[in-house]
Amino acid sequence: MHYLACDLGAESGRLMLGTLADGRLSLEELHRFPNGPVETEHGLCWDIPRLFSELKVGLKKAADRKLPIASISCDAWGLDYFLLDENGAVMEPTFSYRDSRNQRGMDAVLNAVSWEEIYEETGIQQMPINSLNQLGAETTARREAAAQFLPLGDGFNYLLSGTAKAEVSLASTTQLYNPHTRDWSDKLINAIGWPREKFPELIPSCTRLGPLKPELADETGLVPIEVIATCSHDTGAAVAAVPAEENDWAYLSSGTWSLIGVEIPEPIITAQSRELNFTNEIGHGNTVRLLRNCIGMWLLSECRRIWATEGHEYSYDDLAQIATEAEPFAALINPTDECFFAPNHMPEAISGYCRDTGQPFPANHGAIIRCALESLALLYAQRLREAESLTGQKINRLHIVGGGSRNELLNQFTA
Structure with missing residues (x-):
């Protein structure tokens, strides 16, 4: 059986073909593409349309193989995220964790809740680049226009399947997840002034999200293979394979x-x-x-x-x-x-x-x-x-x- 995995890194991305035969997994790189934050009028951002276009190039190469492919899953680095509008479209821009706004966001968060409380609630190390601080830096206009927050790797699974859910390994990196309750931290979400309903359902790794969107299947030539949220955080996926x-x-x-x-x-x-x-x-x-x-x-x-x-x-x-x-x-x-x-x-x-x-x-x-x-x-x-x-x-x-x-x-x- 054959499987596809999209691994997105801050310097490059790749689509891998995995083949499981006789109890052994072999890997082949189908498509690799460069990545890096882009300086825009808004700040340092990710070019999501280009990255998704590169992923579709890889899917077309996979389709050309005429193999029986069972599923696809995406992983990515933590901390960055999509904001989806009320129509489910990705709001531009998608900021990079290296953008200078993060310190302002952390200052705003720490004015609302202490570092000791944040750590007790999440167990996550303090860094300006954390999703919590990035959300604290968002403007009122963007916060009000956003219908949903979605971590980056889960965002690419959403672009493939149309299902917006947050896999727990990636959600746990955001500094908005409570490992004791195994749920989003209402305390911190309330502290930064974001409505709780804008945070998606949490799911365990290996959750089936649904088939590849029909329009993507038509565009790439792939049959509607299943999209699965494995470990959406790249480090979670890597450690699982140790x-x-x-x-x-x-x-x-x-x-x-x-x-x-x-x-x-x-x-x-x-x-x-x-x-x-x-x-x-x-x-x-x-x-x-x-x-x-x-x-x-x-x-x-x-x-x-x-x-x-x-x-x-x-x-x-x-x-x-x-x-x-x-x-x-x-x-x-x-x-x-x-x-x-x-x-x-x-x-x-x-x-x-x-x-x-x-x-x-x-x-x-x-x-x-x-x-x-x-x-x-x-x-x-x-x-x-x-x-x-x-x-x-x-x-x-x-x-x-x-x-x-x-x-x-x-x-x-x-x-």
Whole structure:
């Protein structure tokens, strides 16, 4: 049997064909397309029409195979969302979590409810980019025009099926979900002034949403295959696939962001976990992913983008090679520093941090990349020790998943 999976990332998206035969699952990439936030008159936004057009290109390629395909599902990064109007259309713009409005939203939220109350209610780490803070930044006009809030991955399932429901792994990332009641947090929704009815029904992973829209089936040439909400959060999907045994393992979902933590049966929401800013996200089967969300390959992708504009084209393999040739531990950064979140020039941000902290100035591109990779590896080690202190369980194995797992140099530094 054959299946389709759309995996949307902040840097690229892809449509995968999965074939299950003789007890083994094989994967083939049918279509890959670039992604990235676009600067508009409204702010930093996602080009949803283009992304959905790319997905339809992939569906046409799947249809050309003439295979018996059973279903399709989409996953995406957390925190960003669609707003649907009263006619079910996606309201433009769809803001990026990197838009500057988020700090204003967090300030408004914290004026209405304390950080301690938010954490007790949700168990989610505090970040300006959280959906709670983004909703707090929405204008009155947009809030009144919106008929429904829908997390991004579930939004793409909606575009495929016409069914608007929120799968729990993705809903749990919003800082609007209560893991104790397993429902939306009425307390926080009321605090930010949004009507409760604008939040969709919550569903478990592996929920059948319905067939592919007839007009999409006609346009792409696919038969009306079933649309299924699996784990709509990309990290939830990745951790579900980890070949883990026993209880002494952790995971690192390595991509634009690094999500590092452990899987446990119940949330840990304590003063210590709040101080360490650990988050409790829901996984497949209502497991809990106790983790820290921190910066990841964003450091490299932004250096690569900037250098390309300056006439220096590097593949990720090229970056790893020049980093290998650089001096070890010449300088280190704190990747969690705010200066690395959305700088205009990432290489200058890294070099400037080294200068401002009295360290040697990175001599070349390779030194900058090595500094970033070694700093990430040390950050991962710190987060694992913090997870051990919260769970009381020693971690003996780390499973690395996600696009960043292809960076063998970072994997080696992490080991």
